[in-house]
Amino acid sequence: MADSQDIQTATTSIVTDAQPDSKTRRYDRQLRLWAASGQSALEDAHILVISGTATSTSILKNLVLPGIGKFTILDHAKVTPEDAGNNFFLEGPSSVGKSRAEEAVRLLGELNESVIGTADTSNVEELLEKNPAYFSSFTVVIVHNLEPKLLDKLSTFLWSDDSLPPLFVIRSAGFLAEFYIQFHEHTIIESHSETAPSLRIDKAFPALLEYSLSLDFTKMDPTDHGHIPYVIILVRALEDWKNSHQGKPPQTYAEKKEFKAGVLAMKIKADEENFDEAESQAYRCWADTGVPSDIAALFQDPQLAALKPASPPFYHLLSALQKFTLEPPHTLPLTSTLPDMKASTNSYIHLQKLYKTRAEEEKTHFKSFLTVPIDDALVDSFVKNAHGLKILRGKKWGALDADPTSLGNALTSSPKQTAIHLSLSALSSLNVKQPGIAPTIEALTTEAQALLPAGNALPDDFPDAVGEIARAPTADLPNTAALLGGLVAQEVIKVITKQYVPIASCCTIDLVETWTGVI
Amino acid sequence: MATSSQSTDWQGRYYHIDQVLDKPGPRTDPGFLAGDGVKDFLRNQAKILVIGAGGLGCEILANLALTGFKDIHVIDMDTIDISNLNRQFLFRPKDVGKPKATVAAEFIMNRVPGVTVTPYFGKIQDKDDDYYMQFNLVICGLDSVEARRWMNATLVNLVDPENPESLKPLIDGGTEGFKGQARVILPTITSCYECSLDMLNKPTAFPICTIANTPRLPEHCIEWASVLEWPRVQGDKKLDTDDPEHIGWLYTIASARANDFNIEGVTWSLTQGVVKNIIPAIASTNAIISAACCNEAFKIATSSAAYLNNYFMLIGTDGVYSYTFEHEKRDDCPVCGGESLELSISSDFTVEQLIELLVEKQDIQIKKPSLSTPTSQLYLQAPPQLEEATRPNLTKRVSELVPPEGEVTVTASTLPFSLSLRISYT
Numbered sequence A: 001m002a003d004s005q006d007i008q009t010a011t012t013s014i015v016t017d018a019q020p021d022s023k024t025r026r027y028d029r030q031l032r033l034w035a036a037s038g039q040s041a042l043e044d045a046h047i048l049v050i051s052g053t054a055t056s057t058s059i060l061k062n063l064v065l066p067g068i069g070k071f072t073i074l075d076h077a078k079v080t081p082e083d084a085g086n087n088f089f090l091e092g093p094s095s096v097g098k099s100r101a102e103e104a105v106r107l108l109g110e111l112n113e114s115v116i117g118t119a120d121t122s123n124v125e126e127l128l129e130k131n132p133a134y135f136s137s138f139t140v141v142i143v144h145n146l147e148p149k150l151l152d153k154l155s156t157f158l159w160s161d162d163s164l165p166p167l168f169v170i171r172s173a174g175f176l177a178e179f180y181i182q183f184h185e186h187t188i189i190e191s192h193s194e195t196a197p198s199l200r201i202d203k204a205f206p207a208l209l210e211y212s213l214s215l216d217f218t219k220m221d222p223t224d225h226g227h228i229p230y231v232i233i234l235v236r237a238l239e240d241w242k243n244s245h246q247g248k249p250p251q252t253y254a255e256k257k258e259f260k261a262g263v264l265a266m267k268i269k270a271d272e273e274n275f276d277e278a279e280s281q282a283y284r285c286w287a288d289t290g291v292p293s294d295i296a297a298l299f300q301d302p303q304l305a306a307l308k309p310a311s312p313p314f315y316h317l318l319s320a321l322q323k324f325t326l327e328p329p330h331t332l333p334l335t336s337t338l339p340d341m342k343a344s345t346n347s348y349i350h351l352q353k354l355y356k357t358r359a360e361e362e363k364t365h366f367k368s369f370l371t372v373p374i375d376d377a378l379v380d381s382f383v384k385n386a387h388g389l390k391i392l393r394g395k396k397w398g399a400l401d402a403d404p405t406s407l408g409n410a411l412t413s414s415p416k417q418t419a420i421h422l423s424l425s426a427l428s429s430l431n432v433k434q435p436g437i438a439p440t441i442e443a444l445t446t447e448a449q450a451l452l453p454a455g456n457a458l459p460d461d462f463p464d465a466v467g468e469i470a471r472a473p474t475a476d477l478p479n480t481a482a483l484l485g486g487l488v489a490q491e492v493i494k495v496i497t498k499q500y501v502p503i504a505s506c507c508t509i510d511l512v513e514t515w516t517g518v519i
Numbered sequence B: 001m002a003t004s005s006q007s008t009d010w011q012g013r014y015y016h017i018d019q020v021l022d023k024p025g026p027r028t029d030p031g032f033l034a035g036d037g038v039k040d041f042l043r044n045q046a047k048i049l050v051i052g053a054g055g056l057g058c059e060i061l062a063n064l065a066l067t068g069f070k071d072i073h074v075i076d077m078d079t080i081d082i083s084n085l086n087r088q089f090l091f092r093p094k095d096v097g098k099p100k101a102t103v104a105a106e107f108i109m110n111r112v113p114g115v116t117v118t119p120y121f122g123k124i125q126d127k128d129d130d131y132y133m134q135f136n137l138v139i140c141g142l143d144s145v146e147a148r149r150w151m152n153a154t155l156v157n158l159v160d161p162e163n164p165e166s167l168k169p170l171i172d173g174g175t176e177g178f179k180g181q182a183r184v185i186l187p188t189i190t191s192c193y194e195c196s197l198d199m200l201n202k203p204t205a206f207p208i209c210t211i212a213n214t215p216r217l218p219e220h221c222i223e224w225a226s227v228l229e230w231p232r233v234q235g236d237k238k239l240d241t242d243d244p245e246h247i248g249w250l251y252t253i254a255s256a257r258a259n260d261f262n263i264e265g266v267t268w269s270l271t272q273g274v275v276k277n278i279i280p281a282i283a284s285t286n287a288i289i290s291a292a293c294c295n296e297a298f299k300i301a302t303s304s305a306a307y308l309n310n311y312f313m314l315i316g317t318d319g320v321y322s323y324t325f326e327h328e329k330r331d332d333c334p335v336c337g338g339e340s341l342e343l344s345i346s347s348d349f350t351v352e353q354l355i356e357l358l359v360e361k362q363d364i365q366i367k368k369p370s371l372s373t374p375t376s377q378l379y380l381q382a383p384p385q386l387e388e389a390t391r392p393n394l395t396k397r398v399s400e401l402v403p404p405e406g407e408v409t410v411t412a413s414t415l416p417f418s419l420s421l422r423i424s425y426t
């Protein structure tokens, strides 16, 4: 006991240093998802939200809480009694008559002192007319139920150059809603893929093979024998198998079964769990490690063929990766992360060292294919996450409605989702034609039919959707707003941090039957 | 109550909500009575209970208040911690240390005029059947499996077939990172929380021999510090995972061990994560799941649209993926099923091994179970005299004590129900 207390006293200073600061403690639960790199991307971001509706403030709430850098609400409207009834970031009747942007910014600001909020009471239409450059200074732009004419103008402007911010378009009425992200291109290194990279047991690197062959399993101390990591067991068993099978791994079902039985037969005691583990992981011996098909597909990307020094680092890294995979063993660079397995500390740490050393060598080799200087941390992250790389390409807002083929496909492949999308589109266009008049089911249906290419019928699910729209055409329901607030904020976070994978299409929401679905 | 809440309503207040209360939609049940009756029930009669005033609870309270529920009760036994502030939006830095239920209730009442939120700072187990009987609906926003099982079993037990009022719909939400689920449970009618226990992720457990003899991961070193070294060095002093000094001590001990074994990666954050079993949590996911729960509560209370049958699952890590399905009721569910659970074990199995199996089995997960047959006690965890008296049974074979197809009743102090097993031998 005395000993341990000495340790405790001796290391008190270390402990104090290690204890996280209050900011880290405040953000602990989210840093476990996107780490300091994601957090700093959020803190550098400036978000524009057009309108201070319940949906808009719900989205912002979920971005202010995790510590977005700045946000601006652009809204020239005054708070109405109707607004005051459904928006948590207004103070009931006492907010009525005041600027909706200012009230919302004040109350959202209370959620996080480190976030800077601005209320801009300019008129969106005038800004779009006189100073569209205003919209280019933000990280992302979010609009809720913006009237079609302005939305068209804004989306056209933000689409005009790929350096302009992504646009999040949200439309909702009653229990139904949809949102869309307009962006040119979104590349992801840290997709947080749930598939683990290959350990390359089928293509053991020289040091691994050598080590597994150097062990004399039969003369080993029984305790050590029960602690040989399964990776070593499999590499060894596979090598032995190949030597007696013309260099080929087990191929047929019978061979695989025989191989597994052979692995279990290597046990010297029945309770050696490491051999059980090896048997259950034996598929790794015949699962041919190559370049995963979705990564190979990225090598066909047009940006690679047109690579120039000024191309984004992602494509330089991708090009280097392609060159790397052209050489034997035609795989991605080796992972340095080993899963846990039954092993003694020494044998596990030794194996880990073999993987780390080899991974380091392969990374150096990978770097030799780079033709421009790239930050080491970025290279590390790219190599580490190579099995989960993604390139998303988006379309302009409205592209779906403008393209008869995609709309036709959407009607067939996702009729329920498309029914919601068409109903909301019909509502928007009808609101322009007959402002202030409650839309009827008939008028909405006519409008939706007109959106379809000739020869296409409205989906069977359309009446269910359009009926809900006609029921509550101007309702920004608190629960729908809150749900959209969460979904859209998740996507904004994914876009800004470049971690996890955002949608590259239209997401529709039905809160009658409680489902979401992408078109 | 009714008059006071009406007096705070202003013209236009429910402009948005009333659109779905004044008219049915195409899929609305014909039994829906649009108009004043349903509004009166929602705003003047419905009484709703929210369990938990944390990540989900804060959102749930705000949504319920905005949709027109005026008599809301909330139970939470926790106080506010700084790490709550990234998502529990009714709390401010000045509130750290105060009870969540009280602060949340006050905030809602200040922000949304005419709503009464009655907080209870304490445990759900403190309340009896009469208390739960007064509500029309219960929404659970908890992070504890134990508490959910207790609440679920309590509401199932409350059902009296003679009294329709005794059936309290339970809406349950849960999140982890970018993922979450919301479900509607109609006690005794639909699948209950216990029915779906096997859907839970299995908690990572490290075998004690790995921790003691062959550590390989930083987590093994941290477990060594907390499970073995803390009791050895600190004796009876209870480990408080919220105390930075305690975490600091574990971190130091774990780091030293990692160093001895050449293991990399012990950090303060990992130490805290392992010992507190921290689940990542963000505002946006909580918003989605809470909104889904409150939307179901609103639909059930108003019949304005059909409610969820019965499970909604969302995964936001790769695009937006969700799955809505009907989870099936289990006939051998110990809470709502009625039939005994068939369990086949080796005739060599000891009572101790049976207990281990019950703790680990994914669809049972009973911590510290006590076992009895209709005629005898196999093993009782408490009181101490009975524990001592039944302890010798631990090493006996089950087959010596229970005949084939014999019944074993399993109970645990944390659960308000017993599990009936039918044992067969292989």
Ligand SMILES: [Zn+2]
Residues within 6 Å of the ligand: B191, B192, B193, B194, B195, B196, B329, B330, B333, B334, B335, B336, B337
């Ligand atoms: Zn059940």
